[in-house]
Amino acid sequence: MSGGFERDVEEFSRGARALIVLPDMGGSARDADARLAETAGLALAIGVEVQERVALRVRQPRAATLIGSGQVEALAETVRDQELQLAVFDAALTPIQQRNLEKGLGCKVIDRTGLILEIFGERARTAEGRLQVELAHLDYQAGRLVRSWTHLERQRGGFGFLGGPGETQIEADRRLIRDRMARLRRELESVSRTRGLHRDRRQRAPWPVVALVGYTNAGKSTLFNRLTGAEVMAENLLFATLDPTLRQISLPGVDKVILSDTVGFVSELPTQLVAAFKATLEEVVSADLLVHVRDIAHPDTQAQADDVEAVLSEIGVDEATPRIEAWNKLDLLEPEDRTELEGEASHRDDVVAISALTGEGVETLLRTIADRLTQGHRRYRIALAPEDGASAAWLHAHGEVVDHWMEESRALYDVRMAPTDYERFLTR
Structure with missing residues (x-):
């Protein structure tokens, strides 16, 4: 220069x-x-x-x-x-x-x-x-x-x-840069394969994956910490969370759920980062349910939501993947605005108004997540030998045991579970 x-x-x-x-x-x-x-x-x-x-x-x-x-x-x-x-x-x-x-x-x-x-x-x-x-x-x-x-x-x-x-x-050797990039891509492909194996194991378990997504600084990590008791970095900073974090939680009717906290999105996210972070964002692509956390108090909240949807589309998230919107930061709204927003949210089954900071609405959000994950579940009556503790434990782990009792020499269970889980139980 x-x-x-x-x-x-x-x-x-x-x-x-x-x-x-x-x-x-x-x-x-x-x-x-x-x-x-x-x-x-x-x-x-x-x-x-x-x-x-x-x-x-x-x-x-x-x-x-x-x-x-x-x-x-x-x-x-x-x-x-x-x-x-x-x-x-x-x-x-x-x-x-x-x-x-x-x-x-x-x-x-x-x-x-x-x-x-x-x-x-x-x-x-x-x-x-x-x-x-x-x-x-x-x-x-x-x-x-x-x-x-x-x-x-x-x-x-x-x-x-x-x-x-x-x-x-300008003096940098571009050939060395290209070689280094090729090595990095190979390493990331290996990471991606490892993630795929972990995901396959979870699907065989199977535990549903719920991914928190949203614009940077929308409050995802604060909500994640409240739901899991974890201590993920949650500060009033853009991109406070970068590396993905997974934790296990329990919900009504769902014994185990994997909750994923992901990097926040931003408008005009550099294409280099979208491409490089696809391995991390595979947790989002393969999720059973997305919880889109929105800073509802932000003046550009709708534009931010549109940006998030654009990035989700770019990384290959299926439009059919179920979504719930968590309208976060109620505590920052003026009383009149808050009343209006809560009224709007109450008329939609895919929206829950919350404050991750104070905990308002979080129980409602958990129930909504559980209801969405268990949609399509059916109730089955299953007879087991009294000594078959392993099968009984499997039913408790993969379904909601509504009732169980002894009848003659059999242990009977009324279980609510997904049809796919019931089929897997029969083929154990």
Whole structure:
């Protein structure tokens, strides 16, 4: 890079003073202030200090800089006056646009995709999660003509696929990147096969899988913790949860249910991440029931819900997969809005209004999940030998034992279960 932007990469660290820029090209159903707030939240998630937020009307996107030259000059003045070190663009920038904006603004520039990748790189905890993030990073970096914000990776140990300080991304050996990506894909395919084996074992058990899905920061992890007693990271941060978490719970009429907490979705989720995280999201694809947790107090709640459905479609979730919407964060609503919303939810059998934080409505949600999972269950009368404890235990594990009694030399059970489970019982 040339011009006034020859800076030591280590200048840009956690605590960097930043400007959020929203190039508004029209046609979005989202509120501009809400979009700026979301991007500021993404930046906050990696420790950036947001000093300024600006929405710019872009009538004709420029190939060189996306925004107009006058807008670049105005932003450069803001950067100089406030001594900012970073500009975060809530848009997808081409490598050329990123380079030209860095020259024009005199500070580091990162786009929405790069920002989300930074968050994922910092949050991945499991070996699988780090593999997925590294693959997505490599895919993104392979086409970059400028260095991305890789200093954070070095500070936290990094992935080891980029050069040391002073090297520019353009000097990276792209053949080595491609080879590394091929190795990562093979490792992730192995992970996917292992998940498939685990899933097959559960289906033979079988225990239904209920996946919590939703927009990032909608309250999935708070709800997961309340339902399971787990201690999954649940903070008011975007992408607080990255690696999937599975726990076993019991419901009325369903002895065991596997509950899955998944990564939150976000609008314009980078395609690199959708592709890389398919192994993790297979838990969602194969789920028996989806609980779509919505932040019903958010001004863009409907647009967020649409984004979630779009990602579900993209990763291959069958439209026929049963869904329940949990309208979360009742506690944040004004009394009038809350009354109206609860009335609307009461007239729908696929919606439950809740507050995961206070626990309101959660018991109703559990009953609704149980009812949906046991739809189609039938009642069977089964006779067993009194000493056949293994079969009796199987009935208790896979169905709801409504009644049981002794008659002559037989133990009789009235059991409510799915027809498929009854067939499996007969073939044991």
